Amino acid sequence: MTIFAPVCFGCRLGRVAPRILYKMMNYQPTEIEARWQAYWAQHKTFAADNHSDKPKYYVLDMFPYPSGAGLHVGHPLGYIASDIYARFKRHQGFNVLHPMGYDSFGLPAEQYAIQTGQHPSITTQANIDRYRTQLDQLGFSFDWDREVRTSDPAYYRWTQWIFSELFQSWYDLDTDKAQPINLLIDRIASEGNAGVHAAGAEMAPACSASDWAGFSPAQKEELLQHYRMTYLAETEVNWCPALGTVLANDEVINGRSERGGHPVVRKKMLQWSMRIAAYAQRLLDGLAQLDWPQPLKDAQTNWIGRSQGAQVIFHTLPSDYLKETYPIEVFTTRPDTIFGVSFMTLAPEHPLVDLLTSPDQRGAVQEYVAATAQRSERDRMADVKRISGVFTGAYVAHPFTQEPIPVWIGDYVLAGYGTGAVMAVPCGDQRDWDFAQHFSLPIPNIFKEVDVSTAAYESKDGVVIDSSDFLTGLDYKSALKAAIAAIESRGLGQGKINYRLRDAVFSRQRYWGEPFPVFYRNGVPELVNHAHLPVVLPEVKQYLPTPTGEPPLGNATHWAWDTVQNRVVANELIDQKTVFPLELNTMPGWAGSSFYFLRYMDPKNTAALADEEVMKYWGQVDLYIGGSEHATGHLLYARFWTMFLYDRGFIPQEHFAQKLINQGMITGTSAFVYRLEDNKTFVSKGLIGDRPVTPIHVDVSMVNASDALDIDAFKAWRPEYAQAVFELENGVYYTGREVEKMSKSKYNVVSPDEVCATYGADALRLYEMFLGPLEQSKPWNTAGITGTLGFLKKLWRLYSDGTQCLVDESTPSAASLKTLHKTIQKVTEDVTQFSFNTSVSSFMICVNELAQQGCKARSVLEPLAVLVSPYAPHIAEELWQMMGHNGSIAHVPFPVFDPAMVAESEKEYPISFNGKTKFTLSLSLDTPKDEVEAVVMAHPKTLEYLGGATPKKVIVVPGKIVNIVL
């Protein structure tokens, strides 16, 4: 792609001058783009106004984590789409909020700090600078004055503020929303907690008003911890020894850490948790109101995992070693099968296991429990099919028949779900069936005319309950109803809904995250007052956990809160009496990203998260674009925090983003050379035949569009290839191609920097859109970009012959107007529906047609420039200026489609053949008419069916069926 060969054979001096002219007259993307990017920055062309009479529109991208690797061409896909939409909305007269920022707390910067000793903020700043440069060169219309960074103390002050508010709230099930904790305290102080219905507080001990009055601060806090929206709890967590931290469920993939792929084990630790489970039902219900992709909604629905059933109490039968009766609660979704119970299984971690175990079984049970505890999550998942368990020696009574039922423990029952105990119905549940089969337990059949000798019958359809007392003869639905009614009326339990969604662990043993605004006075957690936030990260000597296993903040000589001076005390001498240790953990990555969309509205506000009026004005995010990988992480947490802030009246919206689009991934197209066993001969792809070859990734920049390898570049690539021998096809080495994820190790990464330098940002933007539907994943192939570059050159030539602007005041031809308005119609439709790929095609067709028509008319070329502007903003600005305008094209009204300009007008004329079938004839006419004489031709197969022949001349009328006799 060299346009100016500096020297060429036979080049005469006389040709130098024309070549300079050539430079002047042609489309010069790099020069144009740099100039307009500077203009936009200088004039703040895209600054959004917080107080405007215009209608607002909020277009948001998921902000990036600024990684050291920089951007590759796949990253900006969503940003380009959102930018097109934001620019389109500005042309339509909206006050558009289109901000960008950085999710700048994170593990990579910390790990780099551990290795080099460099403070993570330095790495982070360098990465942000690089990101900014890369983003700027793509010509995005961000309002950079609103930039936020989650690692900025001025920002995380508000992360800490939200944490404080969560701490000072509880979830009231009576009003079904979060409430200030003071309301609860007042109520307990006056009437105790007996009548309080709070989410997650099932285990809270009973506390009367007088109990409360006698409580010490520590006792009060202990009780309140059962209610707070964020609370300390001894929880089984995903502990990653290699990273030295706990991970949330969504950060664990197949028993390994999402980042780094290190093994993860279960461990009990005292951690801060977020009571997201309180919102399970609302998070589920709210999905209906959101215009989000169905797969994403499904992912959240599955993650929340609502299941409806019943909680049933089984009582233990007394025996020699078990004198008393103990209740064991189970959760089941199939209470209709309760008469099929033949045993009960407890999770090995179930609190009653120890108590229930008989002396005979004690050895076996203890061995089993210990063995299960040692197995990592990964081991447990690796051999899901292995059946294991032990009999406890205890029996419970069947709640209806009073038959004795043996109690087993087995690791297929999870401690964390439901009650950690199941009533096993082998005939209706495959896992129970397998367990029964393995341990030769009975498999009673309670289904009519169903064979359960080889497998359980899990279907709910077409089932008739048998041998089940009052349920016999009922189908699934009526049996379910009757069973729950009986369970409730006899006091054996109640109908219940269970969620898979668990409260989220909120503590991380990391340095590079938000500190908690929490200190411990005599071991009791207390908040740092709002007025004194932020609690700023201390300097530490190293970023690893301390030798005693404390989180990295423990490396600060002191990390404490001075309750007299109201300030952080770090690395200095302290007065022990008024200074108390601060929380050593930091917050997880998702904290800062769960409300950033609010902060963009009013990023410099120091008095509040954002001004109330401003929040009312901007409201919800109208369009949110980002990857689907955040379905069960960021997008769920952000919904949770938004609902919480809404409940407490801090923000006016319960849902933060109305419409969401998941952009697809742009994959890389890797290239391979094939080496023979002699280790130096490389065979062109077509010549391999049956010979054994080793495919080797080669850098995609050395391969051209027809898969031919640049042999010289390849030899120079690595010293060991310098002496390589090639078997060529017709003098060319053809490489193999494969579509893979873009990655350095696969040598298929294409940087937007190079692409912009060679083809320009406009060509890149158009090409990324042209590649295919936004939501679909599609492979990158740099060669194809010549298509959109060619379009831009043609567009340029429409306006300029190099020396002067060609646009004149002539009256456009009807054909040119038709071309223009067809394009206006198509592009408006496409943008509205986010199908950006097809509008690029429309642009190409439009420019080709106008060029053929020799159109020079201002009344066509001006609207065309506006039309193109969202997609290719730099060239549009340049053309706009060339046509004599001052200032930016960015706020010029978008052209409006005029049907009259499209010479054809379509009307529908209903007809029928031989009175048999109705057809609709769509006629395109230069001028619409009420009566048209048309020549009707029919599809040959239609004629065969009708038994006639066309063409026939007929008069057709819109709105009236005309019968054509064949």
Added chain:
RNA sequence: GCCUUGGUGGCGGAAUUGGUAGACGCGCUGGAUUCAAAAUCCAGUUCUUCGGAGUGUGGGUUCGAUUCCCACCCAAGGUACCA
């Protein structure tokens, strides 16, 4: 296993409510221009034994199916002992 999305030329992908499949671009072929290249322009490009065949496979509905229905196969992503 379950959920979701998709399967159309050599490639990325188009195709209103069912109505001429393959728009647009890449790549390829031929031509113009050039001392030569680059760039640009023009023409052609689903396959074909020239009868036809053809939108993953097999059925169905229909005068007519890429589009609607049923069954299956394949690929990608998510999720997984959730009782």
